[in-house]
Amino acid sequence: xxxxxxxxxxxxxxxxxxxxxxxxxxxxxxxxxxxxxxxxxxxxxxxxxxxxxxxxxxxxxxxxxxxxxxxxxxxxxxxxxxxxxxxxxxxxxxxxxxxxxxxxxxxxxxxxxxxxxxxxxxxxxxxxxxxxxxxxxxxxxxxxxxxxxxxxxxxxxxxxxxxxxxxxxxxxxxxxxxxxxxxxxxxxxxxxxxxxxxxxxxxxxxxxxxxxxxxxxxxxxxxxxxxxxxxxxxxxxxxxxxxxxxxxxxxxxxxxxxxxxxxxxxxxxxxxxxxxxxxxxxxxxxxxxxxxxxxxxxxxxxxxxxxxxxxxxxxxxxxxxxxxxxxxxxxxxxxxxxxxxxxxxxxxxxxxxxxxxxxxxxxxxxxxxxxxxxxxxxxxxxxxxxxxxxxxxxxxxxxxxxxxxxxxxxxxxxxxxxxxxxxxxxxxxxxxxxxxxxxxxxxxxxxxxxxxxxx
Amino acid sequence: xxxxxxxxxxxxxxxxxxxxxxxxxxxxxxxxxxxxxxxxxxxxxxxxxxxxxxxxxxxxxxxxxxxxxxxxxxxxxxxxxxxxxxxxxxxxxxxxxxxxxxxxxxxxxxxxxxxxxxxxxxxxxxxxxxxxxxxxxxxxxxxxxxxxxxxxxxxxxxxxxxxxxxxxxxxxxxxxxxxxxxxxxxxxxxxxxxxxxxxxxxxxxxxxxxxxxxxxxxxxxxxxxxxxxxxxxxxxxxxxxxxxxxxxxxxxxxxxxxxxxxxxxxxxxxxxxxxxxxxxxxxxxxxxxxxxxxxxxxxxxxxxxxxxxxxxxxxxxxxxxxxxxxxxxxxxxxxxxxxxxxxxxxxxxxxxxxxxxxxxxxxxxxxxxxxxxxxxxxxxxxxxxxxxxxxxxxxxxxxxxxxxxxxxxxxxxxxxxxxxxxxxxxxxxxxxxxxxxxxxxxxxxxxxxxxxxxx
Numbered sequence: 067x068x069x070x071x072x073x074x075x076x077x078x079x080x081x082x083x084x085x086x087x088x089x090x091x092x093x094x095x096x097x098x099x100x101x102x103x104x105x106x107x108x109x110x111x112x113x114x115x116x117x118x119x120x121x122x123x124x125x126x127x128x129x130x131x132x133x134x135x136x137x138x139x140x141x142x143x144x145x146x147x148x149x150x151x152x153x154x155x156x157x158x159x160x161x162x163x164x165x166x167x168x169x170x171x172x173x174x175x176x177x178x179x180x181x182x183x184x185x186x187x188x189x190x191x192x193x194x195x196x197x198x199x200x201x202x203x204x205x206x207x208x209x210x211x212x213x214x215x216x217x218x219x220x221x222x223x224x225x226x227x228x229x230x231x232x233x234x235x236x237x238x239x240x241x242x243x244x245x246x247x248x249x250x251x252x253x254x255x256x257x258x259x260x261x262x263x264x265x266x267x268x269x270x271x272x273x274x275x276x277x278x279x280x281x282x283x284x285x286x287x288x289x290x291x292x293x294x295x296x297x298x299x300x301x302x303x304x305x306x307x308x309x310x311x312x313x314x315x316x317x318x319x320x321x322x323x324x325x326x327x328x329x330x331x332x333x334x335x336x337x338x339x340x341x342x343x344x345x346x347x348x349x350x351x352x353x354x355x356x357x358x359x360x361x362x363x364x365x366x367x368x369x370x371x372x373x374x375x376x377x378x379x380x381x382x383x384x385x386x387x388x389x390x391x392x393x394x395x396x397x398x399x400x401x402x403x404x405x406x407x408x409x410x411x412x413x414x415x416x417x418x419x420x421x422x423x424x425x426x427x428x429x430x431x432x433x434x435x436x437x438x439x440x441x442x443x444x445x446x447x448x449x450x451x452x453x454x455x456x457x458x459x460x461x462x463x464x465x466x467x468x469x470x471x472x473x474x475x476x477x478x479x480x481x482x483x484x485x486x487x488x489x490x491x492x493x494x495x496x497x498x499x500x501x502x503x504x505x506x507x508x509x510x511x512x513x514x515x516x517x518x519x520x521x
Numbered sequence: 522x523x524x525x526x527x528x529x530x531x532x533x534x535x536x537x538x539x540x541x542x543x544x545x546x547x548x549x550x551x552x553x554x555x556x557x558x559x560x561x562x563x564x565x566x567x568x569x570x571x572x573x574x575x576x577x578x579x580x581x582x583x584x585x586x587x588x589x590x591x592x593x594x595x596x597x598x599x600x601x602x603x604x605x606x607x608x609x610x611x612x613x614x615x616x617x618x619x620x621x622x623x624x625x626x627x628x629x630x631x632x633x634x635x636x637x638x639x640x641x642x643x644x645x646x647x648x649x650x651x652x653x654x655x656x657x658x659x660x661x662x663x664x665x666x667x668x669x670x671x672x673x674x675x676x677x678x679x680x681x682x683x684x685x686x687x688x689x690x691x692x693x694x695x696x697x698x699x700x701x702x703x704x705x706x707x708x709x710x711x712x713x714x715x716x717x718x719x720x721x722x723x724x725x726x727x728x729x730x731x732x733x734x735x736x737x738x739x740x741x742x743x744x745x746x747x748x749x750x751x752x753x754x755x756x757x758x759x760x761x762x763x764x765x766x767x768x769x770x771x772x773x774x775x776x777x778x779x780x781x782x783x784x785x786x787x788x789x790x791x792x793x794x795x796x797x798x799x800x801x802x803x804x805x806x807x808x809x810x811x812x813x814x815x816x817x818x819x820x821x822x823x824x825x826x827x828x829x830x831x832x833x834x835x836x837x838x839x840x841x842x843x844x845x846x847x848x849x850x851x852x853x854x855x856x857x858x859x860x861x862x863x864x865x866x867x868x869x870x871x872x873x874x875x876x877x878x879x880x881x882x883x884x885x886x887x888x889x890x891x892x893x894x895x896x897x898x899x900x901x902x903x904x905x906x907x908x909x910x911x912x913x914x915x916x917x918x919x920x921x922x923x924x925x926x927x928x929x930x931x932x933x934x935x936x937x938x939x940x941x942x943x944x945x946x947x948x949x950x951x952x953x954x955x956x957x958x959x960x961x962x963x964x965x966x967x968x969x970x971x972x973x974x975x976x
Contacts, residue, residue: 353849
């Protein structure tokens with residue numbers, strides 16, 4: 067993104083020197099995504115000036131890519147006629163996205179200035195629940211009839227393409243139902259007088275409006291489609307999800323998973339443009355919650371204070387046991403969380419997953435315990451002359467083994483249970499697993515110490 | 522993916538009952554991705570039988586999606602003529618992908634049975650480094666000349682589309698150089714006798730063959746393109762990267778990041794089909810490495826054994842301090858790692874990031890310390906009558922504050938330094954940060970304890 071930064075600096079320079087004609091030319095030849103990125107970085111007065119210089123067609127494309135607060139500020143400077151042109155110039159999915167982010171009074175002004183037809187479509191799109199396939203579909207697509215010839219179909223596309231972003235996949239409608247799909251490539255390759263119905267695919271893969279938007283995007287990615295049709299219960303075509311919107315959904319959901327796995331509430335702005343206060347807000351509830359749960363681990367230690375006082379050397383292994391347990395558990399949990407996200411693992415695989423993690427944990431536990439046993443006897447005892455008996459080494463290694471097994475079992479099963487209960491499995495990642503595994507490993511540790519060392 | 526599982530069970534049932542005619546019909550009407558998914562789950566004998574029943578065109582599409590070991594087993598059953606048909610039926614990027622995964626003797630057999638032209642193209646594709654844009658491009662695309670009319674261009678596409686998967690974005694070539702790009706939508710919308718040169722975009726965004734494949738995929742996603750051209754130093758068009766391949770790259774790189782952040786070596790097979798031994802191999806080196814580093818934390822505790830023996834209550838706060846430090850650090854590191862991955866954060870932003878994390882850490886540190894101070898005095902001391910002095914509470918809270926600040930500073934800077942030094946920033950995630958922060962927090966803890974409690 068080096069060139070986008072250079073582009074932004076060039077724009078700032080031109081605004082500072084009030085070279086507006088140069089600025090207009092620079093903007094006119096740039097990509098809308100880059101212009102929006104640069105404008106989002108500027109001050110309010112600056113981006114309003116720059117936006118005014120954009121050619122009409124480009125302005126709408128840039129507007130779509132800007133951040134909600136900037137969009138709101140720009141709308142405030144629009145006349146009613148400009149609002150009308152803007153909303154009519156957008157694809158319905160983009161317009162609905164913008165409406166969702168605006169306060170009620172702005173939404174009212176936008177809808178009042180839209181044409182009745184646009185208003186009807188937008189109102190219906192806004193009714194679909196957030197994160198549903200319906201909420202990300204666009205209503206502009208190419209529809210053909212099965213008894214059109216290839217030539218007629220191409221003529222039809224010529225006449226209607228102006229309204230559609232995606233003309234590459236065409237949908238064949240009969241009696242208002244989706245009966246087939248055909249690509250423009252196929253239309254060009256087939257005999258000009260052959261009927262669309264002879265070459266269309268009739269086994270159309272589609273989703274319902276209520277389907278989760280992440281699942282819809284994953285389906286599109288799985289089949290490598292350029293667009294995915296969205297239908298109602300009667301298989302009437304309501305809209306399509308395009309590949310670029312699906313990629314955005316996948317990217318957003320991935321970032322949300324990363325944030326949740328590191329115990330943060332996802333934020334929607336890029337990091338460098340998010341205020342410190344907002345970042346604090348997204349992090350502090352989780353830190354407080356996890357800190358409170360970590361005090362239980364402290365309480366376990368308090369309960370065994372006399373044992374620790376008798377054998378102070380036991381304390382020095384606590385960090386190693388806790389960290390290894392935490393790491394073993396988060397390996398299992400992250401693997402399972404991603405498997406669930408990608409649709410590779412479902413709840414009914416629970417026992418297959420448990421059995422696999424059990425075998426892996428035995429292998430890992432054995433390796434780590436044997437390595438630790440040798441290390442304690444050779445390095446700590448022989449080289450460093452630490453006051454460690456073989457029995458203490460045995461307690462540490464037995465605990466390590468049990469901790470790894472418990473950590474992997476807990477790590478793989480909690481995300482699956484969370485999913486089953488309707489929670490987001492990503493929340494069951496490292497931080498929570500670590501807190502639980504810490505407590506387990508200490509209980510095991512003191513249990514073995516009591517049993518074998520009699521402390 | 523529920524329907525894919527049902528599909529696989531149906532196939533197994535048909536094979537078990539030797540109903541091969543039914544099997545052929547079921548397979549013929551399915552999507553190649555689903556067939557491959559199902560075949561990958563079957564035993565070797567079963568998938569060889571099922572593969573033989575596929576219609577010719579479908580067989581190549583299914584072959585591409587199968588796993589490398591299954592591809593190798595299938596090739597072993599092919600005659601030379603079948604190998605020829607298979608390799609000629611593939612797009613060049615898919616064929617090159619397959620060759621990269623095969624052992625040398627299979628590669629030789631595949632290339633020997635390819636046509637001289639295909640062999641030449643494949644040999645040149647195989648020369649591009651792994652993970653480069655060149656390694657994922659396909660050499661089949663539509664090229665037009667600037668002085669063609671729209672009608673001539675469409676006729677040209679009709680004649681050449683049979684060889685190209687992507688006919689939607691056409692590339693305009695003059696004197697062997699890429700001079701423009703035009704969509705088939707634009708060709709259909711423009712005046713039939715107008716020249717391509719009048720409507721093509723001349724500001725073509727492209728990548729070089731040596732560009733990182735992840736960066737190329739991110740560029741395509743950023744602009745919402747359906748294909749991205751790959752050019753050499755003289756701007757000669759060598760191939761294109763299509764949106765479905767870009768999505769696959771982004772998905773693979775994301776999974777690699779998730780794996781690395783949880784201290785695992787990425788595996789290329791789905792979890793449920795990876796053997797326990799392979800999973801152990803991908804996890805154990807990291808667990809051993811992190812365990813060794815955690816022993817340093819243990820050594821710090823050993824060094825302060827006398828202090829702990831004097832004030833045993835100090836031990837009970839160790840888990841809380843370590844966990845909170847680890848969580849604070851991984852929040853910062855995951856945020857920065859994702860920012861780097863998405864191109865939002867670069868090394869030259871180091872001081873902006875440090876300053877932001879410093880402010881956030883002050884806010885988080887203060888909140889957590891105050892909460893802990895109140896909790897110790899109200900809950901632990903008043904309610905539970907724990908033997909904790911106000912001075913001990915002060916030591917714990919001061920340590921907590923310093924730990925959070927240090928954790929956030931370490932967490933945000935290590936990934937950036939790793940990137941600068943040419944390492945993968947994702948490795949600097951939770952596990953490593955936790956290990957380092959653990960040591961820091963204990964040193965601070967015992968430092969404050971010495972100073973304030975004189976232990």
